[in-house]
Amino acid sequence: MPSLVTWCCLAPLVYVGIRAVQKLFTPGPFENVPGPKPVSRLLGNLPQFFDQQGWEFQRDLSESYGRVVKLSMPFGAKWLFVFDPKALHEIVIKHQDVYEETPIFRTGNALILGQGLLATIGDHHRQQRKMLNPSFAPGHLKEIFPLMLDVIHKLHQALSEQIAQDAPKELDMLDWTTRTALEAIGQCGLGYSFDPLTEHAQNPCGEAFKALEPTIFPMHVMRILLPYIVKIGSAQFRRRLLEWTPYPRLQRVREIVDTMDATAKEILRVKRAALERGDEELGRTVGQGKDILSTLHVQDKLREEITKMHAQLSQDGLDLTYDVLLGLPYLDAVCKETLRLFPAVPFIGRRTQEPITMRLSEPMTGVNGDAIDSIFIPVQSTVIIGIAASNTDRAIWGDDAHEWKPERWMSADSCKTDSSGTKVPGVYNNMMTFLGGGRTCIGYKFAEMEMKAILYTLLPSFRFDPPADKEICWNLAGILYPTVGKTSKKVEMPLKITLIRP
Numbered sequence: 001m002p003s004l005v006t007w008c009c010l011a012p013l014v015y016v017g018i019r020a021v022q023k024l025f026t027p028g029p030f031e032n033v034p035g036p037k038p039v040s041r042l043l044g045n046l047p048q049f050f051d052q053q054g055w056e057f058q059r060d061l062s063e064s065y066g067r068v069v070k071l072s073m074p075f076g077a078k079w080l081f082v083f084d085p086k087a088l089h090e091i092v093i094k095h096q097d098v099y100e101e102t103p104i105f106r107t108g109n110a111l112i113l114g115q116g117l118l119a120t121i122g123d124h125h126r127q128q129r130k131m132l133n134p135s136f137a138p139g140h141l142k143e144i145f146p147l148m149l150d151v152i153h154k155l156h157q158a159l160s161e162q163i164a165q166d167a168p169k170e171l172d173m174l175d176w177t178t179r180t181a182l183e184a185i186g187q188c189g190l191g192y193s194f195d196p197l198t199e200h201a202q203n204p205c206g207e208a209f210k211a212l213e214p215t216i217f218p219m220h221v222m223r224i225l226l227p228y229i230v231k232i233g234s235a236q237f238r239r240r241l242l243e244w245t246p247y248p249r250l251q252r253v254r255e256i257v258d259t260m261d262a263t264a265k266e267i268l269r270v271k272r273a274a275l276e277r278g279d280e281e282l283g284r285t286v287g288q289g290k291d292i293l294s295t296l297h298v299q300d301k302l303r304e305e306i307t308k309m310h311a312q313l314s315q316d317g318l319d320l321t322y323d324v325l326l327g328l329p330y331l332d333a334v335c336k337e338t339l340r341l342f343p344a345v346p347f348i349g350r351r352t353q354e355p356i357t358m359r360l361s362e363p364m365t366g367v368n369g370d371a372i373d374s375i376f377i378p379v380q381s382t383v384i385i386g387i388a389a390s391n392t393d394r395a396i397w398g399d400d401a402h403e404w405k406p407e408r409w410m411s412a413d414s415c416k417t418d419s420s421g422t423k424v425p426g427v428y429n430n431m432m433t434f435l436g437g438g439r440t441c442i443g444y445k446f447a448e449m450e451m452k453a454i455l456y457t458l459l460p461s462f463r464f465d466p467p468a469d470k471e472i473c474w475n476l477a478g479i480l481y482p483t484v485g486k487t488s489k490k491v492e493m494p495l496k497i498t499l500i501r502p
């Protein structure tokens, strides 16, 4: 006789199975939208779309069908993969409330991160944005810039201590930059230090953040069931169920979330205690591409621009400011081009809250050969925003769209449109990297400042090369991550670092 736990696990599966059979025998609304053939009748294109090394499939989606592509998913579902600029404008700006975050995304984020910006929708989300926006406004970023530089100088110090003159050393730069990013947001956003950034310090929270994405990304089926599973019994009961489930990956997720939760609670405890003490300090303190640096001529050119600015500032007796950093043209071009070609979040899903017609900027050819200039989308449809596909759309970026060329940003007409003249609705330089509209990445200016400050601080002292005997591979996931080789499970990016100037 199956136990209660077994029945609880089977119930959502049975429900989804019945829905799937119904869907398989009902003609879908996207019949005329072209798309790749499913690899399996049961799973559709899911194994290809969520393949960690599925770069070719992703590129095929963006080049072979049209700017809206039909994807077949498990249980008979059909998704639309979209990178048409007008349709993107409707999704992220004009009809943002119709195209909401998917229940899978929201439920997962609520369980892992709590009811924050990545888990809420509608007015609740708007209120949270309103509260948090001032912390990411340019004026505030200028204020916290010296704090950020202090953190990055600690990184510089840590690297300097490990790399002797004339003796290059291989270090895992992903580990160092992850630790730096966590410490930067801790110091600049929370007034809390996570990590002294010294060689041997352990940082469980940083490790947990780094492990999160590679651990949860392969759990597709479980993630699809998540919105149903969270409706079973009480939170206490579900926690027990979780603890009893003999699935090592799920147990790892539990450990990661428990570590992040304990850290968040510790920060709150420290801040509350400081508030109760009326701590004045609190008022003042509360308040992250591919290994492109291996492209040596670019690295040298960038180093030259930065070294000149270092020399000029020290001659004038001035400190580096936010405005000076953001005004460096080649540094800006390198960062923009990297964020265009290697967006950390390559695609993101939305679910329609009501039926809607999506209009396209230019007609595309349907399966029956007719021109399509709009697509009817029923309620509860999944739409994937093709961030990387839009950033490499040849109609906008030209035939060299897939090449990394910082120089493209040095000309006056760098923000291009397609022949219809429709602009991509991205908040950042005609790209979708940080999205646009009401769910724009709140930290995009912070991320830009951090990237530039790290390059500005490290490049005059160090040269970075890929290790001769290791292939660094980028893995597709909700957030891209690097490994050595395609099959490794270890998230890392070893680079050979040479000290140029102490």
Ligand code: HEM
Residues within 6 Å of the ligand: 101, 117, 118, 129, 185, 288, 343, 344, 345, 348, 432, 433, 434, 435, 438, 439, 440, 441, 442, 443, 444, 446, 447
């Ligand atoms: C290169 C670095 C980064 C990239 C490419 C990036 C990209 C994105 C994207 C595409 C979204 C939209 C997600 C969605 O709509 O579902 C997003 C949202 C968000 N990002 Fe970032 N992000 C970066 C760095 C940061 C940093 C440094 C912070 C914080 C300091 C941050 C905080 C957030 C938050 C809180 C949201 C949720 C916003 C909302 O839903 O209102 N991000 N990010």
